[in-house]
Structure formats: C-alpha cells, structure tokens
Amino acid sequence: MKLPNEESRINPRKQPKQKRSIKRFETILESAETLIVAHGVAQMKMTDIAAHAGVPVGSVYQFFPEKAAIxxxxxxxxxxxxxxxxxxxxxxxxxxxxxxxxxxxxxxxxxxxxxxxxxxxxxxxxxxxxxxxxxxxxxxxxxxxxxxxxxxxxxxxxxxxxxxxxxxxxxxxxxxxxxxxxxxxxxxxxxxxxxxxxxxxxxxxxxxxxxxxx
Missing domain, CATH: 1.10.357 (Tetracycline Repressor; domain 2)
Structure with a gap:
C-alpha cells in the first residue's frame, strides 16, 4: 500500500526544534486530544484547538496544514x-x-x-x-x-x-x-x-x- 509522501496534507508543515516551539506543539496536541474526547473528531475545529491551547490560530496552522495532520x-x-x-x-x-x-x-x-x-x-x-x-x-x-x-x-x-x-x-x-x-x-x-x-x-x-x- 502506498504511503502518503512527505508533502502530504497529513504531515506537519514543520517539526519544532526550539524549546518554546516544542512546548507549543505539545500544547496544541494536548488540547486537540481533550477536545476530541469531549466532543468527537467530527466536531473539532482548528479555531477551537487554538482557543483551548491559548495560542493564535495562525500558530496551529504554522505546524499543521489541516485537522487531519493533527x-x-x-x-x-x-x-x-x-x-x-x-x-x-x-x-x-x-x-x-x-x-x-x-x-x-x-x-x-x-x-x-x-x-x-x-x-x-x-x-x-x-x-x-x-x-x-x-x-x-x-x-x-x-x-x-x-x-x-x-x-x-x-x-x-x-x-x-x-x-x-x-x-x-x-x-x-x-x-x-x-x-x-x-x-x-x-x-x-x-x-x-x-x-x-x-x-x-x-x-x-x-x-x-x-x-x-x-
């Protein structure tokens, strides 16, 4: 089975390297998990993740092109x-x-x-x-x-x-x-x-x- 390539919609746009970026990356994922458990995958939105994580929505898109990448x-x-x-x-x-x-x-x-x-x-x-x-x-x-x-x-x-x-x-x-x-x-x-x-x-x-x- 052919796997998605590195430029796939489900891969992060970039991997965090600095301590602050790594922390933000992890916070975004933790917020996404919390929202998934509370409301389900279908109801989770990028804006909701940003609000829950306390970061600008642009920061979410900085790492992830869309919800599937998260x-x-x-x-x-x-x-x-x-x-x-x-x-x-x-x-x-x-x-x-x-x-x-x-x-x-x-x-x-x-x-x-x-x-x-x-x-x-x-x-x-x-x-x-x-x-x-x-x-x-x-x-x-x-x-x-x-x-x-x-x-x-x-x-x-x-x-x-x-x-x-x-x-x-x-x-x-x-x-x-x-x-x-x-x-x-x-x-x-x-x-x-x-x-x-x-x-x-x-x-x-x-x-x-x-x-x-x-």
Missing amino acids: LKAILDLRLKAVMQGIKARLKDVRSEADARARVIDLIEDGAQIHLHNPLCRELWMATSVDPDLAQLQYQAHEDLGAFAFNVLGPFVGERESACERDRFVLASLLTGSVLRCLADGNERAGALLDEWKKLVCDIVLSPAKSASKE
Whole structure:
C-alpha cells in the first residue's frame, strides 16, 4: 500500500526544534486530544484547538496544514507508545508457552486501553473516513506483524515459510478489529475478545497440542 509522501496534507508543515516551539506543539496536541474526547473528531475545529491551547490560530496552522495532520500526529504518538509496550512485553521470550502467555497479555493490555480511553474510538473513526490515515493504520499493523514475527518466529510451527509473516500481520489486523468493537461499546465485544484469545496463538504459533488418541 502506498504511503502518503512527505508533502502530504497529513504531515506537519514543520517539526519544532526550539524549546518554546516544542512546548507549543505539545500544547496544541494536548488540547486537540481533550477536545476530541469531549466532543468527537467530527466536531473539532482548528479555531477551537487554538482557543483551548491559548495560542493564535495562525500558530496551529504554522505546524499543521489541516485537522487531519493533527490527527496523524496524535496517532503517531499513540502507535509509538503501543510499539514500545509490545517490545517490552515480547522481550526475552523463553518458550512457546511463554510466547502464548505474552501474546494473550498484549491483547489484554490493548483491551484495557480501548475500554477505558475514549480517544481510541475517535481515532478508529478518523482512520475509517480518511484514506491517508487509513494507510498509516494499515502500515502500523504491517510493522507490528513483522516485529512480532521476528521475535516469535522460533516458536512458529511447521508451516509454509511464505505464509508465516502474513499470519502475524493478519493477527494484528484482526486484533485491531476486536479492540475496535470494545472501543465502540459493541455488546458482543467481550465474547469476541474471549474467543479471539483462544484462536490467535493457534494462528501465529504452533496449534495447541491435543490429547493423544489411543
């Protein structure tokens, strides 16, 4: 999938370098998050962000060409934090049983975040309606799948090698779908999450060993 180029409408016009600019940049993003949680992505306006941040609206446009660029900056920070958490969870995996337990823990971590942070729902909505943001979301799943495969590859069962990495990407995409159900408040989300936790390790690792037949 082709990613937006550096001149894309969703990229910042410039990255802050001086301490004062960095602080203003961060304040703008914090204000945007607050407004998103309070009123939703659709209702958020650049003028509202400026007013909440206590800066001229021109300062907002100095960094961001439009609202989608602010959403992308927020999404980038969230995805970076997610990847850091995943790397910490998958550090020094010792066995297949250990790998299975950690994968389940990761899904539980994501579930708790999506249940208790209303920003998740709004970011999912933003990626649903903006093709450029959707491309970035998909790339995040590709990167996550590739990383998980590199770490957990030694515990993958005997399968066609060409399919192994794709299974991890698929697992990342499907986990995202289940977590979105949680964020949306879907009444079936809890049951779907429980079922997915039973299936995901068999998809990416060796199928669970069943009792031997006599």
